[in-house]
Amino acid sequence: MKSIDSALLTDLYQLTMLQGYYEQGMDETAVFEFFVRDLPPERGFLLAAGLEQVLQYLEGLCFTREELDYLKETGRFSDAFLDSLAALRFTGDVHAMPEGTPFFANEPILRVVAPMPQAQLMESRVINLLHYQTLVASKAARCVLAAPGKLLVDFGMRRAHAGEAGLLAARASYLAGFDGSSTVLAAPAFGVPIYGTMAHSFVQAHDLEAAAFEHFAHAQPDNVVLLIDTYDTEAAAQKVVELAARLQGINIKAVRLDSGDLFDHARQVRAILDAGGLRQTRLFCSGNLDEYQLQAFIKNDVPMDGFGVGTLMDTSADVPYLDCAYKLQEYAGIARRKHSEGKETWPGRKQVYRRYAEDGVMSADIVTLEDDVQEGRPLIRPVMRDGRRVQPPPALSESRDYAQREFESLPGELKRLEEHRYRVEIATVLKQLAHDVDLQQH
Amino acid sequence: MKSIDSALLTDLYQLTMLQGYYEQGMDETAVFEFFVRDLPPERGFLLAAGLEQVLQYLEGLCFTREELDYLKETGRFSDAFLDSLAALRFTGDVHAMPEGTPFFANEPILRVVAPMPQAQLMESRVINLLHYQTLVASKAARCVLAAPGKLLVDFGMRRAHAGEAGLLAARASYLAGFDGSSTVLAAPAFGVPIYGTMAHSFVQAHDLEAAAFEHFAHAQPDNVVLLIDTYDTEAAAQKVVELAARLQGINIKAVRLDSGDLFDHARQVRAILDAGGLRQTRLFCSGNLDEYQLQAFIKNDVPMDGFGVGTLMDTSADVPYLDCAYKLQEYAGIARRKHSEGKETWPGRKQVYRRYAEDGVMSADIVTLEDDVQEGRPLIRPVMRDGRRVQPPPALSESRDYAQREFESLPGELKRLEEHRYRVEIATVLKQLAHDVDLQQH
Incomplete structure (x- = not known):
């Protein structure tokens, strides 16, 4: 009952x-x-x-x-x-x-x-x-219209207003054109594609950031997305380049940025990856994003390939x-x-x-x-x-x-x-x- | 699953x-x-x-x-x-x-x-x-501090972000000092006292507003709270006075206002009820209320005895x-x-x-x-x-x-x-x- x-x-x-x-x-x-x-x-x-x-x-x-x-x-x-x-x-x-x-x-x-x-x-x-x-769905539609052709993933479950909202936000944003959600249950419940990488805690739990990256790559060889902002974003990007050379047959699909000046970091990280031969490695970011932020990324031609949109969408923060x-x-x-x-x-x-x-x-x-x-x-x-x-x-x-x-x-x-x-x-x-x-x- | x-x-x-x-x-x-x-x-x-x-x-x-x-x-x-x-x-x-x-x-x-x-x-x-x-709970605590001694009831389930939020908002607001909630399930789930009156549809479904009031009083004789703003608030207050004279042994516990200038309506309705001998009938209102509104009622000494606080609390609209x-x-x-x-x-x-x-x-x-x-x-x-x-x-x-x-x-x-x-x-x-x-x- x-x-x-x-x-x-x-x-x-x-x-x-x-x-x-x-x-x-x-x-x-x-x-x-x-x-x-x-x-x-x-x-x-x-x-x-x-x-x-x-x-x-x-x-x-x-x-x-x-x-x-x-x-x-x-x-x-x-x-x-x-x-x-x-x-x-x-x-x-x-x-x-x-x-x-x-x-x-x-x-x-x-x-x-x-x-x-x-x-x-x-x-x-x-x-x-x-x-x-x-x-x-109305908030998500605005994100979709703001960032045509970009990968958009719902990241908002944790700060959605309790559990059902978290689950239904995955559904509503997918309906509006998002590519998927980080919420696992949305897949069996609604067939929403799910996406996931790693949290800062994974990096922090290792004594060396480079070791965390390497362990993750071996644990998820088909889906290597590395979070590179735990300590120093550009230094971590360099570690990714060095790791790529050591990995046999495992591609680093993407790196994720989650803090700081994302425009600036994106450009620097893109340059480091390109110089290191990782032109195919995509850039993905998250951190308080909404449709206005996405518009700014596009307008400023920031080399960002995908976005995790969370709290501001799942709570429809500007119009709750x-x-x-x-x-x-x-x-x-x-x-x-x-x-x-x-x-x-x-x-x-x-x-x-x-x-x-x-x-x-x-x-x-x-x-x-x-x-x-x-x-x-x-x-x-x-x-x-x-x-x-x-x-x-x-x-x-x-x-x-x-x-x-x-x-x-x-x-x-x-x-x-x-x-x-x-x-x-x-x-x-x-x-x-x-x-x-x-x-x-x- | x-x-x-x-x-x-x-x-x-x-x-x-x-x-x-x-x-x-x-x-x-x-x-x-x-x-x-x-x-x-x-x-x-x-x-x-x-x-x-x-x-x-x-x-x-x-x-x-x-x-x-x-x-x-x-x-x-x-x-x-x-x-x-x-x-x-x-x-x-x-x-x-x-x-x-x-x-x-x-x-x-x-x-x-x-x-x-x-x-x-x-x-x-x-x-x-x-x-x-x-x-x-943090939003509700502000409402409780803003309106000491007033009856406060959570009305927000319908516009809370999906079902679990509606249910947990009843719990969190009661924890913070609300008197109860309109959400029925909060009673068996958490022991939250529940409150409820009538909607506009009940009045509209009757050809005469006075008949709606009378029917409701007979259906809920221990809990007669009448919604009086469907057509003309003061005219409805007068109908309440006339109904009270006809009701044998049933007290009209309260009337509810839900639209218009609530300060002004409250004073007029209070005067009509008092003049009609209904000094014991309480005034209750709802309609986009939050702690700032409650403070204004108190500061302006508006004769309002209780408040239904809904959407703005359950979505924590100013800080979602x-x-x-x-x-x-x-x-x-x-x-x-x-x-x-x-x-x-x-x-x-x-x-x-x-x-x-x-x-x-x-x-x-x-x-x-x-x-x-x-x-x-x-x-x-x-x-x-x-x-x-x-x-x-x-x-x-x-x-x-x-x-x-x-x-x-x-x-x-x-x-x-x-x-x-x-x-x-x-x-x-x-x-x-x-x-x-x-x-x-x-």
């Missing part, structure tokens, strides 16, 4: 509300949508991610006997209500944007149509799953959360709208159409009602019907390829990570519905 | 290094310490948290057959090495500061003394667990990560030191002594070597010996009480959340050892 897969990983108010719905017999169809209210200036677009984990959560959603016993012990719930919870499974429909789709403010990326108790209960975990992967919500849009066939100050929502079941210019570049999105067919490419598709998937989940690598193709149609400002507001129109029918709902509500 | 409890939730380099150590027979005793290199200006002190999860991790650390088979399939590891992994358990010693202890830069809060492969392997997950809970590390300090009886530029470490096994002024306020900390006994209170204690706990884990509520007592001895500047650098001295013996190690190393 104490695992995060428990149905009790939810907010208490979901259960108190469900008891209220139960007592009033309010189990008619509810429509909820997940969207981001506003984009921060540091994010010109977001990348949809986390849908697959949401669908898995819905497929497995149920309360165990142990969980129900715990709820009973709290004394907050009636036996009849708990019996209804025991029978609860997800039997609704889900529409969503595919993972890897760029999206913008006020565009739903997930719509749930289900009996009210089901659609309500899932709110907390659905936000939790969609928010985090979208946050990281999104202003997202999962809101009721319709109940019992009637459109609903919250209009708390500053938090108004657009009511009804919505679709997003994306329009393109002749050169294939995205020109504008229209948010409208589902049945108001518009020009353009509809982004929201059915993924689950009556609690079952409409089709098997795509391989993560397919979603990754799809995201890469989507990036090609981004406006130049967004590809260059400039501050830019992409045009999102709210269709007339939607504004009219919001107006009508306001007149009726109280 | 795909659960975050897997031993594979680690960085690949731990395993490649372990193979290196294995082949060289390097299994002598290693000493690693976890510390934070530097405190950001927004954090005058940190609160140690996460030790209990680290000890549980160490008690359970092992590779399953399935995990070993996966590692074999990767083709990266020798059979002999994998056999050694199959036998790996944690058999070392752990010293640590108790959870709930305030600490500062360069002070180790955890020391591991174990055969190198064990002490190395655990690095990634140990950082992952200590970093996040310390991050949240700490510059922390788990570093080798000694191997095979010889002190070790990394001196990568800007990332130098203090070598050896350390202790921290805390000194107090006559009025009981902390005056300075001294970081020194374990065997250099100093004046003051030693903060680091044995918690695990030969892989077993020295004593049973304290109840979380005991650690919470301890933290509250610790807050009493904080300097006034830190209690008031002012920018302040508490004095941490590095003892002469430690500087001398660092110097000696530098002379020997290369």
Whole structure:
């Protein structure tokens, strides 16, 4: 019961509300949508991610006997209500944007149509799953756009916010175009390629740095990547050249830098390796990198071949959360709208159409009602019907390829990570519905 | 195998290094310490948290057959090495500061003394667990100091970075002095008291807001907290007064505000409730709150009785990560030191002594070597010996009480959340050892 897969990983108010719905017999169809209210200036677009984990959560959603016993012990719930919870499974429909789709403010990326108790209960975990992967995928996409053609590896698990974030960051960054992750579990869990070298402790544990390098090369002959900044970076680069001459049939694939002025060290180390005949040995670095740092490496033509991006991506440090919500849009066939100050929502079941210019570049999105067919490419598709998937989940690598193709149609400002507001129109029918709902509500 | 409890939730380099150590027979005793290199200006002190999860991790650390088979399939590891992994358990010693202890830069809060492969392997997950809970407990402690005597509830699970963070944030904030959390699972998992009311969707799903209030009151008669900002806050407060007159024997415990100018709404709603005879009905609010907001409520004498603190705490939004590390300090009886530029470490096994002024306020900390006994209170204690706990884990509520007592001895500047650098001295013996190690190393 104490695992995060428990149905009790939810907010208490979901259960108190469900008891209220139960007592009033309010189990008619509810429509909820997940969207981001506003984009921060540091994010010109977001990348949809986390849908697959949401669908898995819905497929497995149920309360165990142990969980129900715990709820009973709290004394907050009636036996009849708990019996209804025991029978609860997800039997609704889900529409969503595919993972890897760029999206913008006020565009739903997930719509749930289900009996009210089901659609309500899932709110907390659905936000939790969609928010985090979208946050990281959006940050990772910026790194990918900033450093085309470079090897990018997620290094962030240790400072990600606890274990699931570390694991899902590996998935979300790979989806966005990273080459892989250092997190081992991401390979069996999601098929993410894994990368790894050595830590400073390996060098420190040896009396001689050169001995550490040699031992590592023999232990991992197919993957010799040596960390050269433990004591003196350039002196270590020279030791690498000397080691290469002694190694029979083992290539030194790369060296890694992790501290100091990386531009300067990269140039010096490159020169030392080239002079020593190690032109094929790649340079890889890590240490507080993000998309702005990567842009600077490219702009300054620093001879760096790959980057380990960690903490700043896995915590999305400049934008550590999104202003997202999962809101009721319709109940019992009637459109609903919250209009708390500053938090108004657009009511009804919505679709997003994306329009393109002749050169294939995205020109504008229209948010409208589902049945108001518009020009353009509809982004929201059915993924689950009556609690079952409409089709098997795509391989993560397919979603990754799809995201890469989507990036090609981004406006130049967004590809260059400039501050830019992409045009999102709210269709007339939607504004009219919001107006009508306001007149009726109280 | 795909659960975050897997031993594979680690960085690949731990395993490649372990193979290196294995082949060289390097299994002598290693000493690693976890510390934070530097405190950001927004954090005058940190609160140690996460030790209990680290000890549980160490008690359970092992590779399953399935995990070993996966590692074999990767083709990266020798059979002999994998056999050694199959036998790996944690058999070392752990010293640590108790959870709930305030600490500062360069002070180790955890020391591991174990055969190198064990002490190395655990690095990634140990950082992952200590970093996040310390991050949240430190933020939560600031909220507690900012709003003495107010009800504080963690609301942040949905926007925490995935599930484990949401769950552990409930624990860490309770440890720091919060009254509880909205996350249900935190109650059976950690004994954290849980709190919950209703969401906007509950109001929206009803045709009339007043009917939603009435239904909720009957469904949760012992815990009637009504959300009053869905449409018009003051109009809803008036409906609450009217409802109270109709409810027989059910008290309206509180109303919750979640949007708009909360200072202004609080004063108006308080006046409406008081005029309607509901002086005992408390005011509770939520919506992008942090310690600075709480300070402003107190300073402006706003009639608010409790606060739901969510996203900004669970993501530690102003400081979303700490510059922390788990570093080798000694191997095979010889002190070790990394001196990568800007990332130098203090070598050896350390202790921290805390000194107090006559009025009981902390005056300075001294970081020194374990065997250099100093004046003051030693903060680091044995918690695990030969892989077993020295004593049973304290109840979380005991650690919470301890933290509250610790807050009493904080300097006034830190209690008031002012920018302040508490004095941490590095003892002469430690500087001398660092110097000696530098002379020997290369």
